[in-house]
Amino acid sequence: MKIPKQQLLFPELYRDKVSPKPVNVASVPQRSPFRYPGGKTWFVPVFRDWMVNHYPKPEILVEPFVGGGIISLTALFEDLVSRVVMVEIDENIAAVWQSVVDGHAEWLAKKILDFDLTKEAVIQEISKTDISVKEKAFQTILKNRTFHGGILAEGSGFLKHGENGKGIRSRWYPATLAKRFGNLKLVADRITFRQEDGLGVIREYSQRGDVVFFIDPPYTAGGKKAGKRLYRHFTLDHEHLFTLCESVKGDFLMTYDNTDEVKTMARRHGFQMRLIPMKNTHHTTMEELVIGKDLKWMDRYPAVHEPVAEYNKAVKRERKVPTKRYQ
Numbered sequence: 001m002k003i004p005k006q007q008l009l010f011p012e013l014y015r016d017k018v019s020p021k022p023v024n025v026a027s028v029p030q031r032s033p034f035r036y037p038g039g040k041t042w043f044v045p046v047f048r049d050w051m052v053n054h055y056p057k058p059e060i061l062v063e064p065f066v067g068g069g070i071i072s073l074t075a076l077f078e079d080l081v082s083r084v085v086m087v088e089i090d091e092n093i094a095a096v097w098q099s100v101v102d103g104h105a106e107w108l109a110k111k112i113l114d115f116d117l118t119k120e121a122v123i124q125e126i127s128k129t130d131i132s133v134k135e136k137a138f139q140t141i142l143k144n145r146t147f148h149g150g151i152l153a154e155g156s157g158f159l160k161h162g163e164n165g166k167g168i169r170s171r172w173y174p175a176t177l178a179k180r181f182g183n184l185k186l187v188a189d190r191i192t193f194r195q196e197d198g199l200g201v202i203r204e205y206s207q208r209g210d211v212v213f214f215i216d217p218p219y220t221a222g223g224k225k226a227g228k229r230l231y232r233h234f235t236l237d238h239e240h241l242f243t244l245c246e247s248v249k250g251d252f253l254m255t256y257d258n259t260d261e262v263k264t265m266a267r268r269h270g271f272q273m274r275l276i277p278m279k280n281t282h283h284t285t286m287e288e289l290v291i292g293k294d295l296k297w298m299d300r301y302p303a304v305h306e307p308v309a310e311y312n313k314a315v316k317r318e319r320k321v322p323t324k325r326y327q
């Protein structure tokens with residue numbers, strides 16, 4: 001089983017402070033059929049920890065910005081909840097999840113196994129229009145596996161050299177992908193999928209005490225440009241998202257980019273914050289911001305800390321900025 005790079009790089013993150021024994025992280029199965037930009041496979045061990053801290057066990061996990069879905073799938077396969085509500089606004093990504101829920105996972109698995117992947121065949125397949133949802137799902141998987149960085153946003157193009165000079169075939173693992181779809185069939189009846197605005201779905205479930213939310217919105221770092229490169233839908237009313245989180249009766253865990261703007265918002269809404277190390281796609285070490293109601297349980301990770309210094313800076317800056325900007 002392949003262990004995500006991030007865990008190998010930050011073993012100390014996964015080491016329990018109390019016991020010197022590393023927390024078992026060898027079990028992060030790649031359950032998503034996507035290679036997703038900004039995917040949260042590296043966060044799975046922390047997510048598991050958060051979930052098992054809830055008593056009684058939450059009934060439903062709502063993931064309002066589900067993307068490649070690794071967190072929801074982990075919750076289902078590991079029985080951390082009974083059901084998941086997965087929400088994604090992008091129609092191409094949505095086609096994949098909708099097809100799984102509609103019982104077409106096996107059809108997709110067979111289609112993947114039967115496809116003879118050449119650049120010409122991909123171009124022919126993805127240029128088909130007026131197609132069914134399951135056919136659109138297949139197009140999405142093809143693009144996701146043959147486009148640079150798995151990026152489906154406008155302006156993205158084919159992998160040039162790929163792994164070992166294998167070009168567009170370098171991320172095409174038909175047997176593995178077919179197996180993942182085969183496995184998805186096993187949990188499809190526990191998934192509610194909705195192609196809509198995640199903010200509306202948070203509001204809808206906000207008053208239920210037996211619901212938890214994992215919130216991984218499109219990022220703001222680098223301004224609109226950075227978000228635009230990764231996702232077709234990248235603009236979001238972040239202030240509205242924070243306001244909605246305040247109304248959540250159950251619990252939520254939110255991951256964000258580590259910017260002063262986000263920290264200021266989190267503070268204003270009375271949430272706790274922790275910084276957690278991760279490596280980005282350019283192999284640069286960065287810190288990801290985790291936001292929640294009560295994050296003391298995270299303090300057992302030695303590599304995790306509160307963003308104290310930066311946070312104070314952000315507070316100072318906020319005082320200087322006219323309040324109008326935040327209204």
Ligand SMILES: C[S@@+](CC[C@H](N)C(=O)[O-])C[C@H]1O[C@@H](n2cnc3c(N)ncnc32)[C@H](O)[C@@H]1O
Pocket residue numbers: 036037038039040041064065066067068069070071087088089090093196197198199216217218219231232233234235236
């Ligand atoms: C950071 S990614 C989520 C990645 C995901 N956690 C994973 O592990 O693959 C954010 C996702 O939110 C989607 N999105 C953007 N705006 C949305 C909205 N208003 N409602 C629902 N989904 C949205 C984007 O298309 C993108 O797939």
